[in-house]
Amino acid sequence: MNLLNRRAMLKAAGAGTTAAASNMAAVDVLSQPALAKELTRKGKNVILLWLAGGASQLETWDPKPGRPTGGPFAKIQTSIPGVEISELLPKMSTRLDETAIIRSLNTKIADHGQGYFLMDRGRRAEPGLEYPHLGAILAHELGQIDSQVPDYVSMYTSTEGRRQGSAGFLGARYNPMFLTDKMIPEDIQLPDSITDTDHNDRAALRRVLSENFARQTRDPGINSHETAYERVRGLMASDHLFDVEREPQAMRDAYGPTQFGRQCLVARRLVEAGVPFVKVARAWWDSHGQNFETHRELCADLDHCMSTLLDDLKQRGLLETTLVITLGEFGRTPKINGSLGRDHFANAWSCTLSGCGIQGGTVFGKTDADGQTVIDGEMNAGDLFATIFAALGIPPDKEYMVGSRPIPIADFGSEPCQEVLS
Amino acid sequence: MIPSTLKKTDEWKSSEIVFCLTHSADLKQLWCAGSDFKVYQYDTSAEKPERQAFEGEGHTSYVTGMVRQSDSLITCGYDGQLCWWSISEKKLIRKIAAHERWGRAIAGSPDATKIYTIADDMLCKVWDAGSGELLGTLQEHAAQTPHHFPSMLYAVTTSSDGKWLATGDRIGHTAVWNTETLEKVAEIETPVMYTWDPRARRHSIGGIRSLAFSPDGNELAIGGIGKIGNIDHLGGPARLEVFDWQKGERRLEIEDNKKKGLIEQIIWSPNNEWILTAGGDHNGFLTFYDVETGDLVHQDGQSGHIHEISVGPDFDELFIAAHERVARWTMEATSTDETPPEPDESTDDDAGK
Numbered sequence: 001m002n003l004l005n006r007r008a009m010l011k012a013a014g015a016g017t018t019a020a021a022s023n024m025a026a027v028d029v030l031s032q033p034a035l036a037k038e039l040t041r042k043g044k045n046v047i048l049l050w051l052a053g054g055a056s057q058l059e060t061w062d063p064k065p066g067r068p069t070g071g072p073f074a075k076i077q078t079s080i081p082g083v084e085i086s087e088l089l090p091k092m093s094t095r096l097d098e099t100a101i102i103r104s105l106n107t108k109i110a111d112h113g114q115g116y117f118l119m120d121r122g123r124r125a126e127p128g129l130e131y132p133h134l135g136a137i138l139a140h141e142l143g144q145i146d147s148q149v150p151d152y153v154s155m156y157t158s159t160e161g162r163r164q165g166s167a168g169f170l171g172a173r174y175n176p177m178f179l180t181d182k183m184i185p186e187d188i189q190l191p192d193s194i195t196d197t198d199h200n201d202r203a204a205l206r207r208v209l210s211e212n213f214a215r216q217t218r219d220p221g222i223n224s225h226e227t228a229y230e231r232v233r234g235l236m237a238s239d240h241l242f243d244v245e246r247e248p249q250a251m252r253d254a255y256g257p258t259q260f261g262r263q264c265l266v267a268r269r270l271v272e273a274g275v276p277f278v279k280v281a282r283a284w285w286d287s288h289g290q291n292f293e294t295h296r297e298l299c300a301d302l303d304h305c306m307s308t309l310l311d312d313l314k315q316r317g318l319l320e321t322t323l324v325i326t327l328g329e330f331g332r333t334p335k336i337n338g339s340l341g342r343d344h345f346a347n348a349w350s351c352t353l354s355g356c357g358i359q360g361g362t363v364f365g366k367t368d369a370d371g372q373t374v375i376d377g378e379m380n381a382g383d384l385f386a387t388i389f390a391a392l393g394i395p396p397d398k399e400y401m402v403g404s405r406p407i408p409i410a411d412f413g414s415e416p417c418q419e420v421l422s
Numbered sequence: 423m424i425p426s427t428l429k430k431t432d433e434w435k436s437s438e439i440v441f442c443l444t445h446s447a448d449l450k451q452l453w454c455a456g457s458d459f460k461v462y463q464y465d466t467s468a469e470k471p472e473r474q475a476f477e478g479e480g481h482t483s484y485v486t487g488m489v490r491q492s493d494s495l496i497t498c499g500y501d502g503q504l505c506w507w508s509i510s511e512k513k514l515i516r517k518i519a520a521h522e523r524w525g526r527a528i529a530g531s532p533d534a535t536k537i538y539t540i541a542d543d544m545l546c547k548v549w550d551a552g553s554g555e556l557l558g559t560l561q562e563h564a565a566q567t568p569h570h571f572p573s574m575l576y577a578v579t580t581s582s583d584g585k586w587l588a589t590g591d592r593i594g595h596t597a598v599w600n601t602e603t604l605e606k607v608a609e610i611e612t613p614v615m616y617t618w619d620p621r622a623r624r625h626s627i628g629g630i631r632s633l634a635f636s637p638d639g640n641e642l643a644i645g646g647i648g649k650i651g652n653i654d655h656l657g658g659p660a661r662l663e664v665f666d667w668q669k670g671e672r673r674l675e676i677e678d679n680k681k682k683g684l685i686e687q688i689i690w691s692p693n694n695e696w697i698l699t700a701g702g703d704h705n706g707f708l709t710f711y712d713v714e715t716g717d718l719v720h721q722d723g724q725s726g727h728i729h730e731i732s733v734g735p736d737f738d739e740l741f742i743a744a745h746e747r748v749a750r751w752t753m754e755a756t757s758t759d760e761t762p763p764e765p766d767e768s769t770d771d772d773a774g775k
Contacts, residue, residue, distance in 0.1 A: 065483070073500070074482070158623060257570045258570050258571075283623060284622065286623075287654065289703065289704075290656065293574065293627065297626060298625055338703075338704040338726055339727060
């Protein structure tokens with residue numbers, strides 16, 4: 001959805017809540033605001049820095065200089081004794097106190113589409129089950145039913161690899177506010193023909209009618225519909241969150257001039273306002289040719305923006321309650337191809353978790369000398385998702401009921417990695 | 423004459439990426455270096471040449487450039503170091519911290535007294551080839567691209583009379599320098615060499631990868647790659663532009679879509695008849711162009727991207743530094759109305775660099 005269409009959203013929200021109320025006991029929270037608050041008002045947030053296309057673990061978090069696969073870049077000592085990362089990330093090297101590096105992802109799927117599916121949902125596709133993606137799950141788990149801000153904002157301005165994802169069985173209520181062309185959502189302002197007073201008056205009248213109707217019918221879906229209207233009102237008032245011009249010049253300068261930097265600043269503004277899940281996609285790392293040149297550019301962007309974001313969150317006291325994730329669909333081959341590129345590789349790659357619930361300064365897992373295989377602490381997508389849920393205080397063994405079928409929130413058999421949890 | 427036949431006569435494979443090489447005047451010795459940080463010598467006259475590594479703690483990253491000055495090899499690398507190696511003793515004899523960023527290339531002056539190095543600190547530094555003393559620093563190229571990402575300084579060359587020096591960067595900017603005064607005397611823009619993808623992938627690719635003056639020094643050939651649709655790959659046309667650099671006029675603009683990729687090196691024939699370009703994408707190409715018309719007159723290729731070539735003094739043989747191999751090719755012309763130039767012992771190995 002490129003635009004946030006108010007009428008469409010109301011329709012979708014209503015449809016989503018109706019479906020939820022009729023099909024799923026666990027997702028029934030939308031019709032029970034009191035329970036919803038108890039379950040979801042945790043004040044925790046997630047910013048996912050999605051490194052679309054697949055960043056090289058060897059040029060970021062798991063360097064192997066001096067090996068045939070190592071590439072030209074050196075490794076540098078970080079603020080954590082004994083922990084070294086690529087010299088392409090000098091700013092992050094001094095900011096690992098709040099970050100855990102996982103070097104042992106073995107997710108096996110090295111295809112963009114399937115890899116995206118896996119790393120977006122924490123499990124492989126299963127016929128007959130439309131499992132929601134991470135953002136939808138966390139919007140559902142962390143969002144507040146009466147929130148006046150969006151539950152889930154996804155920024156993906158590049159076109160390559162752009163996928164919106166689906167909230168699956170959680171319903172359209174948990175689809176993202178998906179920003180592609182502009183960073184400020186379109187069509188959430190009142191039409192010129194309606195004044196704010198008119199809009200408030202109409203809302204009041206609708207509320208009175210709805211309350212009367214609800215008393216007569218005692219249908220829980222009515223409350224959901226009413227809540228959806230209130231949310232739309234809130235969303236319409238939240239456009240200022242996307243306006244980085246409201247930030248002091250010094251803060252804008254700190255995040256820098258790149259689009260990724262501005263989007264990271266928007267992400268901070270959103271979580272500060274209570275948006276539980278923000279995804280910032282930084283495309284496109286698919287460096288089949290000229291891998292080292294590509295990573296010189298993109299790592300500089302990642303290094304600056306990620307370190308500024310972590311600093312900003314920390315200074316505002318938000319990092320304790322905000323989990324910052326760097327992840328993509330896979331990593332890149334240790335083997336350097338004839339175009340000085342690296343190809344798709346999912347057998348031994350890296351990601352990071354920073355902030356909320358994370359034992360900073362941790363390096364978990366190990367790859368062999370050339371980065372070809374995981375030799376310690378192998379972690380699959382389900383384990384990673386279980387770890388993310390655990391870091392946020394969501395029991396990884398929690399189940400959703402889809403019809404009469406219990407579906408665990410993390411994939412079957414997955415376990416959180418206790419070593420990276422605080 | 424324009425070479426019309428190219429033939430690969432030898433190939434020595436290795437597990438490394440070979441980025442740079444040079445050879446002796448009699449072509450019996452070949453020196454090369456690359457992704458394993460070492461410098462090697464091949465005895466190319468042997469039936470089965472085996473490479474011999476030089477001794478010493480030299481580079482700690484990819485070795486990206488090499489020139490020979492009498493008994494020394496001088497190399498630069500991604501570690502920013504500049505290393506002098508004794509050919510006769512096959513060992514490291516001097517090491518200097520030359521640049522704070524990744525060293526990209528090196529060129530020697532024709533009189534063998536100076537060397538010029540470039541790096542991603544966007545500086546060109548002038549060194550005394552014998553003593554290693556820093557003689558000057560040339561600052562011109564922007565540290566960042568117009569899109570706020572780190573730029574890179576890829577190419578450097580000198581004119582055959584040693585009067586002029588040219589440096590070229592990622593965004594297609596070339597500066598020409600007077601080597602005596604170290605003053606900038608001209609600027610040339612070749613923006614097509616730089617592809618910025620603002621929409622799909624939001625990063626860039628390309629850059630000026632090679633430079634060569636004409637024998638009289640009046641023209642400058644600039645090599646790289648044209649606009650690329652999918653910047654995940656080197657799938658763009660090999661691009662060559664030739665300028666009358668003092669007038670700032672472009673005389674030739676050539677793109678080859680048959681064998682795509684970066685032009686990594688340009689050799690301008692001493693008789694000013696042809697220009698040889700070498701480079702590639704996943705594979706390598708060798709392409710001859712008519713200097714006057716810009717027509718592609720002969721082309722061949724090989725498996726593995728070509729990073730550098732070194733042409734023999736009679737212009738009938740060349741060595742290739744490529745992905746996981748070194749190769750020797752012969753060149754033959756259909757007619758022979760040219761007398762090859764007499765090789766200069768002190769500079770023969772730097773021809774065309």
